[in-house]
Amino acid sequence: xxxxxxxxxxxDADRCDNFxxxxxxxPAGGSYLPVWEPxxxxxxxxxxxxxxxxxxxxxxxxxxxxxxxRELPTERRAAVLNALADRLEAQLERFAAAESKDTGxxxxxxxxxxxxxxVSNLRFFAAAAQHFAxxxxxxxxxxxxxxxxxxxxxxxxxxxxNLPLYxxxxxxxxxxxxxxxxxxxxxELTPRTATLFAGLCGEAGLPPGVLNxxxxxxxxxxxxxxxxxxxxxxxxxxxxxxxxxxAGVAGPLFKKLSLELGGKNPVLVFxxxxxxxxxxxxxxxxxxxxxxxxxxxxxxxxxxxxxDRFRDELVARAARLVVGDPADPxxxxxxxxxxxxxxxxxxxxxxxxxxxxxxxxxxxxxxxxGRCAGGWFLSPAVVEGLAxxxxxxxxxxxxxxxxLYRFRxxxxxxxxxxxxxxxxxxxxxxxxxxxxxRAVRDLQAGITWVNCWMLRDLRTPFGGVKQSxxxxxxxxxxxxxxxxxxxxxxxxxx
Ligand code: NAD
Numbered sequence: 001x002x003x004x005x006x007x008x009x010x011x012d013a014d015r016c017d018n019f020x021x022x023x024x025x026x027p028a029g030g031s032y033l034p035v036w037e038p039x040x041x042x043x044x045x046x047x048x049x050x051x052x053x054x055x056x057x058x059x060x061x062x063x064x065x066x067x068x069x070r071e072l073p074t075e076r077r078a079a080v081l082n083a084l085a086d087r088l089e090a091q092l093e094r095f096a097a098a099e100s101k102d103t104g105x106x107x108x109x110x111x112x113x114x115x116x117x118x119v120s121n122l123r124f125f126a127a128a129a130q131h132f133a134x135x136x137x138x139x140x141x142x143x144x145x146x147x148x149x150x151x152x153x154x155x156x157x158x159x160x161x162n163l164p165l166y167x168x169x170x171x172x173x174x175x176x177x178x179x180x181x182x183x184x185x186x187x188e189l190t191p192r193t194a195t196l197f198a199g200l201c202g203e204a205g206l207p208p209g210v211l212n213x214x215x216x217x218x219x220x221x222x223x224x225x226x227x228x229x230x231x232x233x234x235x236x237x238x239x240x241x242x243x244x245x246x247a248g249v250a251g252p253l254f255k256k257l258s259l260e261l262g263g264k265n266p267v268l269v270f271x272x273x274x275x276x277x278x279x280x281x282x283x284x285x286x287x288x289x290x291x292x293x294x295x296x297x298x299x300x301x302x303x304x305x306x307x308d309r310f311r312d313e314l315v316a317r318a319a320r321l322v323v324g325d326p327a328d329p330x331x332x333x334x335x336x337x338x339x340x341x342x343x344x345x346x347x348x349x350x351x352x353x354x355x356x357x358x359x360x361x362x363x364x365x366x367x368x369x370g371r372c373a374g375g376w377f378l379s380p381a382v383v384e385g386l387a388x389x390x391x392x393x394x395x396x397x398x399x400x401x402x403x404l405y406r407f408r409x410x411x412x413x414x415x416x417x418x419x420x421x422x423x424x425x426x427x428x429x430x431x432x433x434x435x436x437x438r439a440v441r442d443l444q445a446g447i448t449w450v451n452c453w454m455l456r457d458l459r460t461p462f463g464g465v466k467q468s469x470x471x472x473x474x475x476x477x478x479x480x481x482x483x484x485x486x487x488x489x490x491x492x493x494x
């Protein structure tokens with residue numbers, strides 16, 4: 001059962017080394033961190049525990065590669081990204097299996113979402129960079145101002161464990177397409193697919209040094225990347241506390257920063273909604289990827305007249321979700337990422353009880369037979385009866401836990417929804433266009449889905465407000481972030 005950790009010998013094939021200057025290299029200090037398989041609770045691989053020397057080597061390789069990469073025509077850079085996408089797509093099954101093993105997520109999700117989306121990220125930014133245009137301001141008959149958008153040089157991408165390759169490529173693709181060289185640091189908990197991805201770079205035609213992967217912990221590898229004098233910009237996705245720390249390191253050095261942080265996303269269910277669509281999608285928005293998606297709705301506000309029916313149906317469906325081996329296609333809910341995270345989520349369920357909440361279903365560690373006996377599984381939990389301002393209602397849990405609240409009026413729903421420090425995503429379920437527009441106007445969030453969830457168009461701006469982040473990624477926003485605007489003022493001679 002969850003909690004214990006077992007070590008098994010790690011083979012060379014399961015070692016995640018750094019990828020610097022086009023080659024896999026061991027960390028300068030020679031040490032490695034264990035990588036756990038969440039579904040079994042066992043160590044199955046190890047990852048380079050990098051430090052300053054590795055970061056220096058990666059930054060130097062990136063600096064050397066930059067002049068030639070920047071000078072390649074955009075079309076040629078796009079061709080390399082498309083070649084990477086093709087190779088990734090051809091190995092979808094291998095990557096999906098690796099992602100599922102590293103994260104504990106169901107293989108079906110890795111196959112249908114994580115890896116296809118990584119392929120799309122590469123193809124999308126390959127195309128977007130070729131359509132990216134800049135402004136021209138004709139000032140007078142003899143004066144022309146135009147904007148050049150130039151790549152920054154060496155940029156960093158630091159990504160979390162919940163959507164490892166999906167978010168790694170979400171940063172790497174626009175950065176490379178715009179002509180930068182990258183030092184990327186995946187989460188030390190899920191280093192596998194970024195390592196496999198690095199292995200595709202040579203055959204896809206990416207010159208050495210253009211993409212470097214430095215593995216390791218946040219403090220030892222991540223922070224030296226953020227502080228490195230060569231690094232001109234940091235695109236970070238992860239927790240709000242880490243984001244604050246990175247801003248503290250990179251801000252005084254005047255690096256460009258994009259911070260995609262945590263959330264406590266509200267779902268507003270009005271009594272005029274399409275009930276079946278609302279309940280079925282809320283089940284997904286609560287528990288997809290074990291609730292370990294920054295966009296998951298964790299606070300569901302339901303209008304009085306619909307509350308009991310909605311609660312009963314959501315609880316019945318949550319109780320039917322299959323918690324199982326992530327490698328089994330019948331599994332809906334895989335394992336949580338780590339024993340610490342498993343304990344943290346259970347701790348929040350204990351807190352919810354102390355704060356007056358009732359756990360309507362789930363919230364129990366799940367013991368599976370066979371190879372998953374030591375895995376970190378938890379049944380999906382629905383909680384009700386919490387005050388909107390208690391800690392369980394305010395803090396990000398990032399697990400399979402959703403809480404329900406009753407509301408009467410539209411004003412009350414929006415006020416409660418806005419009543420946290422976060423502002424990443426929000427969802428509105430209603431049959432009224434007017435009500436939807438009013439809610440969209442008033443909700444404090446970077447994204448509002450109306451009568452849907454997780455429908456993504458890569459052209460749209462993505463990011464949060466308040467403590468959910470600073471800046472926007474996606475579409476032109478990403479290409480703007482990874483370039484510096486230079487205004488050129490030309491005066492014709494008379
Ligand atoms: P985390 O902040 O612990 O780690 C994220 C990454 O930052 C990892 O690679 C980690 O090694 C690195 N890191 C940690 N400390 C660092 C430091 N001092 N300097 C530099 N790098 C450092 O986050 P996590 O636990 O991996 O991910 C879960 C969090 O990510 C949740 O809060 C979730 O909401 C958030 N998230 C946000 C989005 C979004 O788009 N807004 C998407 C996915 C996840």
